[in-house]
Amino acid sequence: MELCLSLGDVQAPAEPFGLVSSSSSEKPRDDRVIMAASKTTGFCMSLSIGPSCDSSTSTSPREADQQLDTNDHQNDDDRSRFSAACGSKSDVPVQLDLLPHTPVAPRSSSHGFPWPTPSDQNGGGGGGGGSSENVNRVEEVAAVSSSPTNSGASSFQMDIGLYSSNYRGSGGKRSHSPEAEGDEGERQSNSRASDEDDINGINTRKKLRLSKEQSAFLEESFKEHHTLNPKQKLALAKQLNLRPRQVEVWFQNRRARTKLKQTEVDCEFLKRCCETLTEENRRLHKELQELRALKTHHHSNPFYTQSPATTLTMCPSCERIATTNTTNTTTTTNNNKTTTKAQAEADGFPRFYPFCQPQSHHSSAAS
């Protein structure tokens, strides 16, 4: 979708007011909004919401897996292989910027991710997860073991208050997910994740609330990657003592929340744009009325020298107002270019606005 609005006395072919949203097949991870105000008295802005640059740098899960396979020469553990596959990436999400345009600096991760983060690579990392506070009713505290060979992973030692006392696991089934089977193998250490939900023949679905630590860790990893490849998912799940399916669902819901917030921001922004344009439109209409009144006044003046009949014409695209006579061969004043109606029609413009440059906004408006 592309929305182009141009209003006012724009001298140069300004950046169109363009809203370019991605199709469903191109899911933007970061949206950008750039608004530029025209230097002229008119109103011109550009809004661009579209796929961001990081799509080219992100690696699909399959690609990552392929990378892993090719790198898997040694008998390394999953984590080191995982790091090898993901280490060079740095697709830090770019947040939406509204006016004033302030670039968002990439965050450095203070958590030790299962994969190297930019900050980790710079000698950062370590740090997080010291608190053992649990928001849930703690029945079982699992000290997450991590690989001693991975400083990043071992830096996040977390006591996880896992489950409410009456938790009996998820009763849901997932038919098509690869994790549906894989989860079974992952549930070994997750007592709460066992399928004990069928108690007395009643299939209850008790909901697990993630602890603050788990949520914070997932949040930090979400800042690094909005999507996870299977290795990342497994590593995260292992680290947080969750099922991979839970990690997957969390990221899924997190992406949905991000999108929802982004939509709200976009909506608010467009609302303000609409208000501004409405106000500008009102102003121009008033100006037009004044011009018409002036013209009427001249006609009623006995000393007014009769000239060929003139009409006020306003281009619906750029809303320029021009006084033209009724003959076909009207000259324009733009760039010393003479445009005729026939020529304009030949260019494919539905209407002839001699004071406008067809190449600028008319072509985009026609599309």
Added chain:
DNA sequence: TACTTTCGTCACTTTACGTCA
């Protein structure tokens, strides 16, 4: 090349839990 299967993601929905009046 057309078809099927597998897999990941999304949109939408349901459900359980926490909070508050």
Added chain:
DNA sequence: GATGACGTAAAGTGACGAAAG
């Protein structure tokens, strides 16, 4: 303290597209 309304997070479900065979 019990209760219902409400918001939110976790999870279920079906559809879709991409990739591989």
